[in-house]
Amino acid sequence: MATVDLKDVKKVYAGGIEAVKGVSIAIPDKELCVLVGPSGCGKSTLLRMIAGLEAISSGTVSIDGKVVNEISPTDRDIAMVFQNYALYPHMKVYDNMAYGLRNRGTPKAEIDSRVRSTAKVLELDHLLDRRPRELSGGQRQRVAMGRAIVRNPKVFLFDEPLSNLDAKLRGQMRVEIKNLQRSLGVTSVYVTHDQLEAMTLADILVVMNAGLVEQMGAPLDIYEKPASTFVASFIGAPPMNLMALGRDGGQPHLADGAKLGVEPPAAATTLGFRPEDALVLPPDAKQGGFVLPAVVEAVEPVGAESFLHCAAAGSRILVRVSGRATAKPGDKLAVAANSDKIHWFDASGKRV
Amino acid sequence: MTPRVVFPNRVLPYLLVAPQLAITLVFFYWPAGQALYQSMLKEDPFGLRSKFVWFANFEKVLSDPAYMNSIKVTTVFSLATAIVAMSVALLLAVMADKVVRGKGIYRTLMIWPYAVAPAIAGMLFLFMFNPSIGTLAVLLRKAGFAWDPLLNGTDAMMLVVTAAAWKQISYNFLFFVAGLQAIPKTLIEAAAIDGAGETKRFWTIIFPLLAPTTFFLLVINTTYAFFDTFGIIHAVTGGGPGKSTETLVYKVYNDGFVNLILGDSAAQSVILMVIVIALTAVQFRYVEKKVHYG
Numbered sequence: 001m002a003t004v005d006l007k008d009v010k011k012v013y014a015g016g017i018e019a020v021k022g023v024s025i026a027i028p029d030k031e032l033c034v035l036v037g038p039s040g041c042g043k044s045t046l047l048r049m050i051a052g053l054e055a056i057s058s059g060t061v062s063i064d065g066k067v068v069n070e071i072s073p074t075d076r077d078i079a080m081v082f083q084n085y086a087l088y089p090h091m092k093v094y095d096n097m098a099y100g101l102r103n104r105g106t107p108k109a110e111i112d113s114r115v116r117s118t119a120k121v122l123e124l125d126h127l128l129d130r131r132p133r134e135l136s137g138g139q140r141q142r143v144a145m146g147r148a149i150v151r152n153p154k155v156f157l158f159d160e161p162l163s164n165l166d167a168k169l170r171g172q173m174r175v176e177i178k179n180l181q182r183s184l185g186v187t188s189v190y191v192t193h194d195q196l197e198a199m200t201l202a203d204i205l206v207v208m209n210a211g212l213v214e215q216m217g218a219p220l221d222i223y224e225k226p227a228s229t230f231v232a233s234f235i236g237a238p239p240m241n242l243m244a245l246g247r248d249g250g251q252p253h254l255a256d257g258a259k260l261g262v263e264p265p266a267a268a269t270t271l272g273f274r275p276e277d278a279l280v281l282p283p284d285a286k287q288g289g290f291v292l293p294a295v296v297e298a299v300e301p302v303g304a305e306s307f308l309h310c311a312a313a314g315s316r317i318l319v320r321v322s323g324r325a326t327a328k329p330g331d332k333l334a335v336a337a338n339s340d341k342i343h344w345f346d347a348s349g350k351r352v
Numbered sequence: 353m354t355p356r357v358v359f360p361n362r363v364l365p366y367l368l369v370a371p372q373l374a375i376t377l378v379f380f381y382w383p384a385g386q387a388l389y390q391s392m393l394k395e396d397p398f399g400l401r402s403k404f405v406w407f408a409n410f411e412k413v414l415s416d417p418a419y420m421n422s423i424k425v426t427t428v429f430s431l432a433t434a435i436v437a438m439s440v441a442l443l444l445a446v447m448a449d450k451v452v453r454g455k456g457i458y459r460t461l462m463i464w465p466y467a468v469a470p471a472i473a474g475m476l477f478l479f480m481f482n483p484s485i486g487t488l489a490v491l492l493r494k495a496g497f498a499w500d501p502l503l504n505g506t507d508a509m510m511l512v513v514t515a516a517a518w519k520q521i522s523y524n525f526l527f528f529v530a531g532l533q534a535i536p537k538t539l540i541e542a543a544a545i546d547g548a549g550e551t552k553r554f555w556t557i558i559f560p561l562l563a564p565t566t567f568f569l570l571v572i573n574t575t576y577a578f579f580d581t582f583g584i585i586h587a588v589t590g591g592g593p594g595k596s597t598e599t600l601v602y603k604v605y606n607d608g609f610v611n612l613i614l615g616d617s618a619a620q621s622v623i624l625m626v627i628v629i630a631l632t633a634v635q636f637r638y639v640e641k642k643v644h645y646g
């Protein structure tokens with residue numbers, strides 16, 4: 001039961017690499033904060049600074065209102081699930097889970113009851129006598145979770161805990177982690193580069209880029225109002241269609257000179273709309289607003305939906321249609337989007 | 353599995369291994385056979401005639417209190433050497449692992465003693481601890497220790513153990529450094545987060561995970577102390593004072609080449625041979641594959 005506060009946290013590695021360039025995040029009690037971003041943007045570094053595994057170059061990290069910069073990981077009362085699980089190979093599952101409790105001098109009987117009840121919740125009870133190498137990847141992942149949960153720490157930290165699992169198991173574990181985190185009510189920080197995990201798990205979503213926070217907020221707010229072209233193309237799958245605007249003599253147009261049909265804000269230089277917000281119309285549709293003639297280049301049927309890769313106004317765009325697509329490569333059609341589903345970005349990539 | 357290489361030629365493979373075989377035959381099997389044969393002979397005091405006596409020499413050796421003493425000396429010496437050499441090396445390796453700057457220099461310097469010949473190492477320690485001229489002996493005496501390895505058996509034992517262990521520390525250090533590097537950093541981090549302080553982490557995580565290395569080194573060090581320390585003992589104590597540092601190997605030399613009791617000496621070397629074979633078997637059986645976590 002704790003809040004986690006980061007204030008202008010920076011990390012400079014030996015050799016001058018600036019991995020985190022000033023990040024401030026306030027995570028309320030019991031909430032799950034997801035850090036998402038491309039590889040190398042400093043997510044793990046930030047998480048490791050919260051854990052105390054990495055020295056903080058400047059700024060402060062507070063847990064439960066107390067600055068912990070100088071407190072060793074041993075005394076921060078946090079638990080962490082590592083990407084490679086980091087189970088102790090020479091200990092049985094039971095001892096892996098009991099290790100943290102033993103180190104903190106918990107009475108034996110209590111250790112036993114806590115380990116067993118946690119194992120039950122995670123369906124690990126029949127595996128307690130095995131060693132990590134005798135477990136499947138999914139089972140190891142659960143043991144790693146169990147080892148974190150059993151301690152009942154102030155904060156959970158997860159560094160891409162599901163990235164070594166197959167897609168189906170990942171989906172299951174995602175739901176399970178969310179449920180566990182809710183029911184235990186432990187403040188958590190979760191690092192991933194999977195935007196689906198990020199969207200579904202987060203109470204607070206933090207999109208990072210090159211050591212800085214690009215945007216922070218509720219996942220759906222970010223989805224609906226991405227603060228920059230970077231966020232727009234990172235959150236949402238498949239990513240948002242982005243098209244550059246040209247302006248000769250004040251008249252905005254697309255790359256091939258086509259008129260827009262809608263009036264962009266003055267500063268806008270990029271237009272964006274999501275594949276799922278695009279409407280497919282017949283090629284000769286007489287409709288006002290934002291309509292582009294397009295040629296289908298490829299069709300990807302996924303089952304419940306299909307994706308049309310199209311060439312339109314000198315760019316390539318992606319359109320989502322539900323169910324089975326009737327269009328074939330080479331077909332001509334028109335792609336439209338409602339004006340309230342169109343996002344505008346300025347020259348620096350910021351939303352306008 | 354890698355595919356087997358097959359020589360189409362039937363003679364060539366034998367020709368290729370022939371030099372190795374010849375060397376092994378001439379320098380190992382032949383003397384070993386000789387020793388075996390000699391261990392069953394009894395010579396007259398003048399070395400003129402000998403008599404085949406079956407296992408009488410073995411009976412005599414094994415019932416000799418001096419031999420029993422030598423077994424005890426060897427056990428104490430080997431264990432002490434192995435333990436000292438390994439614990440000092442482990443301590444140094446753990447320290448070196450923590451050094452951030454100049455890691456390579458530390459490691460390189462640590463390896464040098466291994467290149468020193470045993471007899472030279474022995475001489476170094478002999479001089480340093482010589483009761484009348486040794487620098488360190490003076491310091492010891494000033495610190496209030498009555499230090500005299502020339503008269504006191506325990507002091508002599510400590511001296512040869514120190515010299516023998518010192519030489520072996522480099523070797524052990526190298527293996528421990530490699531062993532430490534093989535332990536994933538995240539395990540140590542996980543243990544830290546799990547509330548284990550540095551000492552606790554060492555004993556509950558690092559030390560158990562080093563078990564394969566430790567076991568391997570234990571065998572190697574014991575073998576070393578048994579068989580490769582002749583030079584040190586010869587140079588430092590000559591087995592004395594009395595027989596307090598006369599190891600099995602040294603006794604073979606003493607009985608055979610100094611006292612010329614060839615039959616006894618040969619019987620002792622056969623016993624040593626059996627011990628070597630046993631140690632090697634242990635090493636092959638366990639060290640090569642066992643004690644691995646994965």
Ligand SMILES: Nc1ncnc2c1ncn2[C@@H]1O[C@H](COP(=O)(O)OP(=O)(O)OP(=O)(O)O)[C@@H](O)[C@H]1O
Pocket residue numbers: 013014015017018019037038039040041042043044045046193
């Ligand atoms: N120990 C280190 N020493 C120097 N630079 C480092 C160190 N660890 C990470 N970096 C650098 O810091 C930056 C951020 O690394 P970090 O591991 O936090 O990325 P990440 O966002 O977790 O990426 P990924 O998704 O690939 O795990 C990278 O440029 C990386 O090269």
Ligand SMILES: [Mg+2]
Pocket residue numbers: 043044045
């Ligand atoms: Mg990472």
